[in-house]
Amino acid sequence: MPAGLVISAPASGVGKTTLTLALARAWRNRGLRVQCFKSGPDYIDPAFHAAATGRASVNVDSWAMDRATIAHLVGRGSDADIVLAEGSMGLFDGVAARGVSGTGATADIAEMLGWPVVLVIDPSGQAQTAAAIAAGLRDYRAGVRLAGVVLNRVASPRHEDLVRRAMNDIGIAVFGALPRHAEISLPKRHLGLVQAEEQAEIGELIDEAARFVSEHVDLDAVLRSAAARSVPSAANGLNVTPPGQRIALARDAAFSFVYPHMLEAWRAAGAEISTFSPLADEAPDASADVCWLPGGYPELHAGKIAANARFRSGLRAFAETRPVHGECGGYMVLGTALTDADGISHEMTGLLGLETSFAKRRMHLGYRLAALAAPMPGHQVGARLRGHEFHYSTIVAQPDTPLAAVHDATGAVIAETGSRRGHATGTFFHLIAEDR
Known part of the structure; x- marks a missing residue:
């Protein structure tokens, strides 16, 4: 060490x-x-x-x-x-x-x-x-x-x-x-x-x-003044399952956050990652077997996302046959509509029925422990996922099948359960690790 x-x-x-x-x-x-x-x-x-x-x-x-x-x-x-x-x-x-x-x-x-x-x-x-x-x-x-x-x-x-x-x-x-x-x-x-x-x-x-x-x-x-101590490491490294073998990852100013250790763990497990930019009106790689939309700041780019027809149609076509997952900002973009801080509603991709709004900011912050009620890419029903939620959006509608039973660090029930519809899933929390 x-x-x-x-x-x-x-x-x-x-x-x-x-x-x-x-x-x-x-x-x-x-x-x-x-x-x-x-x-x-x-x-x-x-x-x-x-x-x-x-x-x-x-x-x-x-x-x-x-x-x-x-x-x-x-x-x-x-x-x-x-x-x-x-x-x-x-x-x-x-x-x-x-x-x-x-x-x-x-x-x-x-x-x-x-x-x-x-x-x-x-x-x-x-x-x-x-x-x-x-x-x-x-x-x-x-x-x-x-x-x-x-x-x-x-x-x-x-x-x-x-x-x-x-x-x-x-x-x-x-x-x-x-x-x-x-x-x-x-x-x-x-x-x-x-x-x-x-x-x-x-x-x-x-x-x-x-x-x-x-x-x-x-x-x-x-x-x-620096010092160290010897700490035994896990022989198998991180307990992270990639969401697929070939992962199309949204990556630009609107989709900028995924924990670095997650990407490294996916690659270490043999997964291949190709990036695309929704803001540049790019669609996910057609050869990928899963698409992942990380968090970021979609509320600052909502008008452009709504106007980028190639991205939206490409993502919808991808989701007809393969899984698509969104975290926080990515989850909001998978929804039906996003209202920005000025009160203007922007049409999103519509893969989920989620509607969110930044017109009245409300902070959601804290650790999350989720027990999956339905599968999501890389994780099966019953998996216990640990993550963290931080955003200022308000849920206007979350009509789809809940993805998980979600609790905070004290065990209190969290209303942001995530959603599932067809091949699309999403969560408000960013995944950090799965319980071993």
């Missing part, structure tokens, strides 16, 4: 992603091989990681994955000089009920893999209290080791001195302090960070972040 660090914080929005990208690029610029991972189900950050390191990043998730699967995934960093795992939310934030190997908290990954934690602390509006927060996180859970902290958005040299002295008094190393610097802030969007592939200037932003962090953080001290 490579030496690694977990980049975490007391809460979201403190600067974990910026620091992760900056460290990764700064060390890469020094000639080090850097491997990143993302703790939890966030599907956008791994693309930023890849842009910073030149190496693909994947998610590791203690709620949805067992220890052997996580060890298998992090094994991709065995040739790296340093591993950085970016956390999600606060260090100990997870769900109330334990999943496969944990609650989905970043702390689970830190303890499981033996990677010390570098905390990003934003002391805005406080001084010595920041040290009390850091001490509380350090001592909260045995088995999670704190390497030190990086202060972010420090107001002045005096402010920095007050916080540093307080940290020193309780034995917490301060690796650096970043003054406020809006220029390195990554752009935002309605689902959080924008996708890296949409940002032509992402390389420049990461370079600037790396330069800035290199000036204010002791990179050598951070690197020396």
Whole structure:
């Protein structure tokens, strides 16, 4: 297992992603091989990681994955000089009920893999209290080791001195302090960070972040704090069945999200993947035996999708004889209609009766455990699938046969059951793993 660090914080929005990208690029610029991972189900950050390191990043998730699967995934960093795992939310934030190997908290990954934690602390509006927060996180859970902290958005040299002295008094190393610097802030969007592939200037932003962090953080001290633990991996790798031998995968700005580890597992199992662009009015490969529409941002491109007759007719023809599956945004496009944020209704492909609307945004967020009531590509009736749902659409109609009985992480029933009609299936959750 490579030496690694977990980049975490007391809460979201403190600067974990910026620091992760900056460290990764700064060390890469020094000639080090850097491997990143993302703790939890966030599907956008791994693309930023890849842009910073030149190496693909994947998610590791203690709620949805067992220890052997996580060890298998992090094994991709065995040739790296340093591993950085970016956390999600606060260090100990997870769900109330334990999943496969944990609650989905970043702390689970830190303890499981033996990677010390570098905390990003934003002391805005406080001084010595920041040290009390850091001490509380350090001592909260045995088995999670704190390497030190990086202060972010420090107001002045005096402010920095007050916080540093307080940290020193309780034995917490301060690796650096970043003054406020809006220029390195990554752009935002309605689902959080924008996708890296949409940002032509992402390389420049990461370079600037790396330069800035290199000036204010002791990179050598951070690197020396990394550690590792040997974790046995699964001999058979990931427990993922490809949906077919030849998979036609929608891939463009409207259909941009599928977990990287899923695609890798499909290929490792011998499946062939061909991509097509619905936004370019392309139809799925006629030689494929299954079509998969991932999530993304179809609501931002609904008018174009509705107008692309070749895509729509080609998908309908494909579905007459072979399975088509959609996840979240892909599921919405398989439906009858999608109403955008301006209240304009757009005709979708009509393979399912689903009607969704973004006119009144309502967040749907959380882990999902689905027991299939009907088969879907790659999975039979009764399969227990673990995934994650995150979108702002509202169901107007979901008239087809439910695909699954879906519950959240606490066991509460979820109305977004997914649908099945003919060869078409769809879910609002993005598949992460199947229970072994």
